[in-house]
Amino acid sequence: xxxxxxxxxxxxxxxxxxxxxxxxxxxxxxxxxxxxxxxxxxxxxxxxxxxxxxxxxxxxxxxxxxxxxxxxxxxxxxxxxxxxxxxxxx
Numbered sequence: 001x002x003x004x005x006x007x008x009x010x011x012x013x014x015x016x017x018x019x020x021x022x023x024x025x026x027x028x029x030x031x032x033x034x035x036x037x038x039x040x041x042x043x044x045x046x047x048x049x050x051x052x053x054x055x056x057x058x059x060x061x062x063x064x065x066x067x068x069x070x071x072x073x074x075x076x077x078x079x080x081x082x083x084x085x086x087x088x089x090x
Contacts (some may be wrong), residue, residue: 038084042077049073 049070 035084040082042080045080046074046077049077 028029049072053070
């Protein structure tokens with residue numbers, strides 16, 4: 001083999017010391033990020049559900065439908081957080 005075609009070095013796991021965000025991103029941080037992103041999604045879902053009731057116009061022909069959807073979305077948000085924190089199984 002010539003000098004131009006050298007074999008790349010094989011590095012073991014953890015030997016690659018690159019800098020940046022993903023260099024220190026491990027499984028524990030990924031689980032923590034997933035947990036808090038689920039909580040954020042549940043909070044935003046509850047906010048949207050409550051705002052649907054708060055912003056409902058008076059000329060709406062189906063006010064009961066919006067109340068049912070609000071409670072439905074709030075229950076889904078509670079279940080999402082409960083499953084994420086281990087209070088049930090999916």
